[in-house]
Amino acid sequence: MGIYQNFGLKKIVNASGKMTALGASAVHPKVAGAISEAAMDYVDIQELMVAAGKTIATVTGAEDGCPTSGAAAGIAISVAAVIAGTNLTRIEKLPFSDGLKNEILIQKGHAVHFGASVTQMISLGGGKVIEAGQANHVEKDHLIHSVTDQTAALFYVKSHHAVQKGMQSLETMISIAKERVIPVIVDAAAEEDLRKYINMGADLVIYSGGKAIEGPTSGFICGRSHLIEACRAQYQGIGRAMKVGKEAVVGLLTALKRYESREDLSQEQKQRMLRLVEQIKGMAGIEGRVVQDEAGREIYRAELRIDSEKFGMSACELIRHLESGDPAIYTRNHYANTGMIYIDPRPLLPGQEQLIIKRIKEIAGLIRKPACRKNGAGGETDGD
Template identity: 65%
Template sequence: MSIYQKFGVRKVINGSGKMTILGASAVQPEIAEALGAAAMDYVVMEELMVAAGQKIAIATGTEDGCPTAGAAPGIAIAVAAVIAGTDLSKIERLPNSDGLKNEIILQKGHVVNFGAPVAQMITLGGGRVIEAGQANHVEACHIKEAITEKTAALFYVKSHHAVQKGMQSIETMAAIAKKYNLPFIIDAAAEGDLKKYAAAGADIVIYSGGKALGGPTSGFICGRANFMKACRKQYKGIGRAMKVGKEGIIGLLTALKLYECQVDDSKLQIERMTWLINQFDKTSGIKGEIVQDEAGRAIYRANLTINPEITSKDAYQIIKELEEGNPAIYTRNYYANLGIISIDPRPLLKRQEEVIAMRIKEIIKEK
């Protein structure tokens, strides 16, 4: 019995991914031990924040860092930092930024919802969202023409949620930011490369601690030292409402330490998902294939394409029954409208792909 079942909620099999709605990651024992040890002791939080910033800087190859409660508060705090800096009077005004340089420019195809709107997180930090170009086509001149004396920063969303074609590259955005002497912020929440985006020219990069890192619910910002100092100062303002605890910081730092030794598990991902697909070789109405992550990450999922004329149930019906069962099985359903159910192997615990295969077969046999 899981700890959650003891409190009256169903067991969950997570084949969806490291999703916030399912608690993000199941941490390694070493991280769990660190969380427990941190919870049973005291620390001067300001000292811990500074020390954590230095550890984050080492892991990311940047000047400094700032721990956060997640990537979403990281967006709000980073935006607040470029608007208010370390000026306490301005910090205490936010999110009211009237009269300040507060315009944050991002490409229209990056104005996405990741469970909440990116634009709302920017607004919480006092930013006024300026959308450049169109949802499927942005030119460099769209971004340049959006820049005014009120522009506080350029913002880029690196995510599978964002439009993947017709957008300007990180390199182009970085060059424009440099030309106009503007901070360049990248939201790289679920990305696994902790050095790539700062090296590509970002002044501020935001990551989740509970996604690719496999840490607890947490996050961090990294980049130029002056901005990181300003980020930490926001905890005297809007950051207070989204503060990260001592346990979260220690869990994050432990996850960063373990991440340095992480090995590529893509071969194992492919093996597990190939096994899953093979279970449907003789099942009429279900065709499986291995696909790589839309954003190019080393993630290999199983796509099951459902033919409802044969199975008598479409993808949506199967998804619904999977989620309503006990255990509740959650899959990745961005292409359910095309009849595709996707399974992400990364969050699956040992042999849970066997339960998924068995349950899907049971569902399509139920008339």
């Protein structure tokens, strides 16, 4: 019995991904050990934050870094940093930023919901959100003409949640920002490349510590030293409400050190999904294929397309059956309304894909089981 079952919770098979709603990542024993050791001792938190920044800088190639309680907190803190800097009076005024240079420019297709609203996180940091262009079409001119004397930063979201077509590239945003001497903030929460956006010229980049990095619930900001100093200063203001504990910082740093020498498992995971799709063949009402992540990451998932008429239930109904079992099986369901569910191999333990196939076949068997009806003699007979 696992720790969560001791509290009456069901066992989870996570085929959804590194999702906050499912606890993000299951950490490596070395990371768990570091968290446990850190929890049982004391440290000067301010010194820990500075030391953590040095490790983050080494791993990312940035000038400095700042741990956070998560990527969402990283958004609010980054925005607060570009608005208030290290000025304590301004820091203590936030999120009320009237009279300050506070406009944060974002492409309309990047104003997404990731479990919460990106624009709300910007507002928590005191930012006045300015959306450029249309939800599926942004021209360079939309961005250029949206920049004003009140623009504090340009904000770019690199995520599968964001609109992937019709948006301006990060390179374009950086070029505009450099012309106007305005910082660029990149939300790269679930991205796997920890150096790419710093190398491209972004001024602040935000990552989740609990997703690709497989650390505890945490996050970090990396970037230019003066801006990171301002990020740390926000812990005297809005950051206090989202402070990160010593255990999470040490767990994050341990995970980051492991991440540098991580093994690339993408092709192995792709093969697991190809085998899963092969076992789907022949099942009435389900078509399967392997697809790459929408945002271009080296993640290969099984896409299951459900024909509700042939299968006997919709994708949403199948999801409810999978989640109501014990263990509960959680799939990736962003496109369930279009009849598609996805299996993400990254969080699956060895062999769990077989459990998923078995459960889907059991559900299919239940809905296709012939009904019984009364015969003339009062007995029962199999239905047609």
